Amino acid sequence: SGPAASLVGARHMTGLDNAVVSDIGGTTTDVAVLDGGRPRLDPEGATVGGFRTMVEAVAMRTFGLGGDSEVALEDGALNPKILLGPRRLVPLALAGMAHGSAVTSELERQLRAPNPGRMDGRFAVRTGVPDRLAAGLTGAEAKL
Structure with a gap:
């Protein structure tokens, strides 16, 4: 094992x-x-x-x-x-490696913001899973 x-x-x-x-x-x-x-x-x-x-x-x-x-x-x-x-x-470091500036530029923007946001450091990646199979999402995540 x-x-x-x-x-x-x-x-x-x-x-x-x-x-x-x-x-x-x-x-x-x-x-x-x-x-x-x-x-x-x-x-x-x-x-x-x-x-x-x-x-x-x-x-x-x-x-x-x-x-x-x-x-x-x-x-x-x-x-x-x-x-x-x-x-x-997905670990943030791995997301940054996979998606480059799409992740890093947004993280830099979040760092410059005067107040932290609840969703800072969180990104959504479309996985191809049909909507009918998505489960366990909060209301904000579902809306996103």
């Missing part, structure tokens, strides 16, 4: 026998331990749907936060909470 391979790759790249390894993917972050040059194992296996598989597996914790997970503030709250996912977004 990817996370188990990350442990082997981390050992190879660093030469460390003992380490905590974090694999940040697109949708999740997996954390596991190298112990004496080998992945630490859990004899009761992974937890799937709240149940233990009882098949020995890499001892790993997985969190639903990845490199393209949406990070937002709760709307309409006096003390807003930070919300993580479940929507995925």
Whole structure:
């Protein structure tokens, strides 16, 4: 699997026998331990749907936060909470590389504005998904 391979790759790249390894993917972050040059194992296996598989597996914790997970503030709250996912977004650096000055010139304009806007740093890219399949958009996003 990817996370188990990350442990082997981390050992190879660093030469460390003992380490905590974090694999940040697109949708999740997996954390596991190298112990004496080998992945630490859990004899009761992974937890799937709240149940233990009882098949020995890499001892790993997985969190639903990845490199393209949406990070937002709760709307309409006096003390807003930070919300993580479940929507995925294209990282701004990747959008800038893919769309060049269309992104960078708009970011520069936003930086010069006297007040920050709620949608600063957010861009819409038509993906080809039919409107009838679009789901989870806020009112402002749907209007855009």
